[in-house]
Amino acid sequence: GQQVMQIPQYQHVQEGEDFTTYCNSSTTLSNIQWYKQRPGGHPVFLIQLVKSGEVKKQKRLTFQFGEAKKNSSLHITATQTTDVGTYFCNSGGYQKVTFGTGTKLQVIP
Amino acid sequence: SAVISQKPSRDICQRGTSLTIQCQVDSQVTMMFWYRQQPGQSLTLIATANQGSEATYESGFVIDKFPISRPNLTFSTLTVSNMSPEDSSIYLCSVREGAPTGELFFGEGSRLTVL
Numbered sequence: 001g002q003q004v005m006q007i008p009q010y011q012h013v014q015e016g017e018d019f020t021t022y023c024n025s026s027t028t029l030s031n032i033q034w035y036k037q038r039p040g041g042h043p044v045f046l047i048q049l050v051k052s053g054e055v056k057k058q059k060r061l062t063f064q065f066g067e068a069k070k071n072s073s074l075h076i077t078a079t080q081t082t083d084v085g086t087y088f089c090n091s092g093g094y095q096k097v098t099f100g101t102g103t104k105l106q107v108i109p
Numbered sequence: 110s111a112v113i114s115q116k117p118s119r120d121i122c123q124r125g126t127s128l129t130i131q132c133q134v135d136s137q138v139t140m141m142f143w144y145r146q147q148p149g150q151s152l153t154l155i156a157t158a159n160q161g162s163e164a165t166y167e168s169g170f171v172i173d174k175f176p177i178s179r180p181n182l183t184f185s186t187l188t189v190s191n192m193s194p195e196d197s198s199i200y201l202c203s204v205r206e207g208a209p210t211g212e213l214f215f216g217e218g219s220r221l222t223v224l
Contacts, residue, residue, distance in 0.1 A: 031210060042201060043152065045212035088151060090213075097142075097213070099152040 004091050006100040014108050019079050021103035023072045023089035032065055032072045037102075038085040046074075046087075079107050111136055115202050115216030122223050127190045130219045132202030137182035140205040143175070146218070147198045155200075158185040192223045 003026045013019050023032065031050045035043040047056055049065035049072060056063045062075045076083055084107050089100040112135040122128050132141070141158040156164040156177055164177035179185040189196050202216040 033212060035213075042215040042218050043213070045214070048210075048212060097154065102151050 004100040012106045019076045035088045111214040113216035119220040129188045132185045134183045138204040142203040143187045144201040197223045
C-alpha cells in the first residue's frame with residue numbers, strides 16, 4: 001500500500017535557525033496536505049498543494065510540491081518557540097488519506 | 110470551519126471493558142473519519158463513518174472491535190470493545206467539509222488508558 005515517509009523524525013534547532021522537513025511518497029499524489037500538531041493538541045491544517053512544482057508561502061513557512069508529485073517539503077525560516085510541534089504531511093486524496101510519519105520539531109530558546 | 114466536540118476527553122479503563130467515544134459536529138458534513146494515534150506516532154485511519162450504513166474499515170481494524178455508528182450528518186460514535194492495554198491511545202474524530210479532497214478538521218481527541 002501507499003507509504004508516506006517523512007525525514008527527519010526529530011529536529012532540534014536553536015531559535016532563529018531554519019528548519020526543513022521532507023515528505024516522500026511511494027506513489028504519485030493527487031495533492032498533499034500539511035498539518036501541525038502542538039504538544040497535547042490535535043492536528044491543524046496548514047496548507048494544501050495540488051500542482052506539480054507548486055510553491056506556497058505563509059509568513060515564515062514555505063511549502064513545495066515536487067515536480068513528480070511524489071515529494072514535498074516544508075521550510076520554516078527563523079524558527080520561533082511557537083513553531084514547536086509535530087508536522088505531518090498527508091497524501092490527500094478522496095478518502096484513503098495516509099498520514100506521513102511526522103517530524104517533531106523542538107526549538108531551543 | 111467545522112467545530113468538533115469529542116467526549117470523553119480522557120478516560121482510564123479496565124481490561125476487558127468497552128468504551129464509547131462521541132463526536133458531535135456543529136454542521137452537517139458528508140465525510141467523517143475515526144483515527145488512532147498511539148503515543149509518539151502518526152495518525153492511522155480506523156474507518157470512515159458512513160451515514161445510514163455500515164462504516165468502511167481500514168486493513169487491520171474490524172467492526173467487532175471498533176463498532177461505529179453514524180445516525181445523522183452531525184454525529185458519530187466509536188466504541189472500543191473488550192479493551193486491552195494495547196488499545197491505550199488517542200482516538201480522534203475528523204471531518205471533511207466542502208470539497209471531497211479538502212482539509213480535515215479534528216476533534217480534540219480522546220485519550221484512553223487501559224489498565
